Amino acid sequence: MISLISIVFIVMGLAFIGGLALMCFTKAFGVVFLGNPRHTFHHEVKEVSGFQLAPLYAIAALIIIIGLFPKLFLDLLIKPVQLFTGLQQLPFVAFQGNGLEVLVSVSHASWYLIGLVLILLGLRKWLLRNRTITVMPTWGCGYTAPTAKIQYTASSFVKTYSKLFGMFFLIFKKEKEVQGIFPTDAHLETRPYDKIEKWLIDYPTVNFKLFLDRFRFFQNGKLQFYILYGIIFIILIISIPLLYDKAIQFIEFLKQL
Numbered sequence: 001m002i003s004l005i006s007i008v009f010i011v012m013g014l015a016f017i018g019g020l021a022l023m024c025f026t027k028a029f030g031v032v033f034l035g036n037p038r039h040t041f042h043h044e045v046k047e048v049s050g051f052q053l054a055p056l057y058a059i060a061a062l063i064i065i066i067g068l069f070p071k072l073f074l075d076l077l078i079k080p081v082q083l084f085t086g087l088q089q090l091p092f093v094a095f096q097g098n099g100l101e102v103l104v105s106v107s108h109a110s111w112y113l114i115g116l117v118l119i120l121l122g123l124r125k126w127l128l129r130n131r132t133i134t135v136m137p138t139w140g141c142g143y144t145a146p147t148a149k150i151q152y153t154a155s156s157f158v159k160t161y162s163k164l165f166g167m168f169f170l171i172f173k174k175e176k177e178v179q180g181i182f183p184t185d186a187h188l189e190t191r192p193y194d195k196i197e198k199w200l201i202d203y204p205t206v207n208f209k210l211f212l213d214r215f216r217f218f219q220n221g222k223l224q225f226y227i228l229y230g231i232i233f234i235i236l237i238i239s240i241p242l243l244y245d246k247a248i249q250f251i252e253f254l255k256q257l
Helices: 004-033 049-068 070-085 100-129 159-164 195-213 223-254
Strands: 169-176 186-193
Touching: 004 159, 049 186, 070 100, 070 195, 159 186, 186 195
Parallel strands: none
Antiparallel strands: 169 186
16 A cells, blocks of 8 residues: 555655656747747748758658558568568567557557547638638737847746745856946846756766766877777686686685585
């Protein structure tokens, strides 16, 4: 039986993970789609031509077709797999078993989803046939001012949640204080940083990189060192199995005492 304390910790963990996802996607969505541009580029930012996107569309179409018709592609793969492996009886040759049944179920679910989407699109078109459809600007980050300097940022949008779980974050703040009666320049920037990411991912990675940097002097471009690498590698390949066998023999000897 799961205790009440375990349930509480599970719920808190799920809420924390959900909050992180909310903060991440809100910030990404706000930066990409909402508000006025915060930077002015000297070149025009636009999508590439359709000729350059054609390979991506082809790959996506192939993935969709494989998902919708898995049995067809398994039939095409049987002969090449038998040719390179030499196996005459493959698990999916007879198209029976749990593996193929799962693929077929996923394929059927995909067809149901496509059908449902088509029905909803048709229903939407039928309901809006006599209505006027207008295109309006998207949500402007909670502001209507014409300048990007005072717009509502994604960080401020999730500030309430970040304060609620402030114990799990490291908040870095970069601020230039306002000075004078009529200030001309000011700056405030905050960046949350996950403590778990710092101590379990970044800290070990940085230390491991520092450890490897101690051996960087071997990469000096001299041919003698690269030959030495090969000799050391061969010695290790030969000696490690021998040392392993000796260690096993020594352990067996100790067991007989």
